[in-house]
Amino acid sequence: MSEGKGTATRGTSALKQFWGEKKNRVLTALTGVFLAVYFIPFGNERVSAALQESFLMLGEYAREHVLLCLVPAFFIAGAVMVFLNQQAVIRYLGPKAPKPLAYGVASVSGTILAVCSCTVLPLFKGIYRKGAGIGPAVAFLYSGPAINVLAIVLTAKVLGLQLGLARAVGAILFSILIGLTMHLIFRKEDAARVTNEAMFSYDGDEEEPRSLGVNGIYMLSMIGILVFLNWAPASGSMAVWDAIYRMKYVITAAFTVLLLFMLIRWFKRSELKEWVGATRDFTVQILPLLFGGVLVAGFLLGRPGHMAIIPESWIAALVGGNSLGANAAAAVVGALMYFATLTEVPIMQGLIGAGMGNGPALALLLAGPSLSLPNLLVIGGELGAKKTLTYAGLVVVFSTFVGMLYGNVVL
Secondary structure, three states, X not given: OHHHHHHHHHHHHHHHXXXXXXXXXXXXXXXXXXXXXXXXXXXXXXXXXXXXXXXHHHHHHHHHHHHHHHHHHHHHHHHXXXXXXXXXXXXXXXOOOOHHHHHHHHHHHHHHHXXXXXXXXXHHHHHHHOOOOHHHHHXXXXXXXHOOHHHXXXXXXHHOHHHHHHHHXXXXXXXXXXXXXXXXXXXXXXXXXXXXXXXXXOOOOOOOOOOHHHHHHHHHHHHHHHHHHOOOOOOOOOHHHHHHHHOHHHHHHHHHHHHHHHHHHXXXXXXXXXXXXXXXXXXXXXXXXHHHHHHHHHHHOOOOOOOOOOOHHHHHXXXXXXXXXXXXHHHHHHHHOOOOOOOHHHHHHHHHHOOEOHHHHHHXXXXXXXXXXXXXXXXXXXXXXXXXXXXXHHHHHHHHHHHHHHHHXXX
């Protein structure tokens, strides 16, 4: 009896400690909010404009990205967690998977999705939690927003063939180099993480409820909905691309019908409930951080052509020429600024017109689409501060170096 009492006492003590820590975090957050409300000069014209800009950016983000981009991505991530065979993920994307296979699968998968930096987050969290190594998972995380075929074509058309080609080559190399570097830095703890997860993974001797082909079509139908629902019009004459754009809702409807048929025909109610639960968990974890990050990014930098706390003229002055400082500033600004899909090109056009150098232009194009302040907050919640800062640092350093190299070659 005494042993049972001791266990119960320890359990109660741990519970009290947990709630005490949680209350301390809430108190710290409330203190921060109080200090901000107390000291921010809301009557100042620039501060008022920046606050308005932050909510306008959040409203634009909600209208253009949540329903069409994030909601499908959350359901795909939930499906990855519930239905994807963990051993298959470890085999193809785990730390011990053959490097050409792992990084090839990760970069190609990200490229096919061609989503923005926020939409890729639920998908990244899903494959990472399922056992993907940190290297391939980060390669996927970078490649989705960075290796966007239409964005690269638009860059070449608007900003010049040289810059478009440099962006394409740089993004492909970055996805692999950054992933490999993250693998080398964190390989020991990554291997331990996957080993521990593999102890509880699916037993290959048990019969799967559905064939691999059915699960593949199920995942493909949701990816089809995500990709074609967000298919953007091309800049200029691109017959095939424009034809797909005109038919995108018909194609999306076909994938939706296919998905509904499979859900009714081949899935149990208990499985669907588990899938919806996993989707809900991703939504609750990610959306508050994304919304908070968009508000802060809007307050600091604002939308293109609109006043925020940091004037656009300051940014243009920082990134002029091809010095180390200009390239580093462009990479850092790109890592913090939020770019909706394809908006980086007109933003770059304006900055180049204001005196931005060729090198900093490429540095911002390599760092910007794959990173943002909202993006970093969510990644930090999954990987922790150390890995997140390492990833962001690698993107900034590589972008700065390649930008300087490009700026010295292209006059």
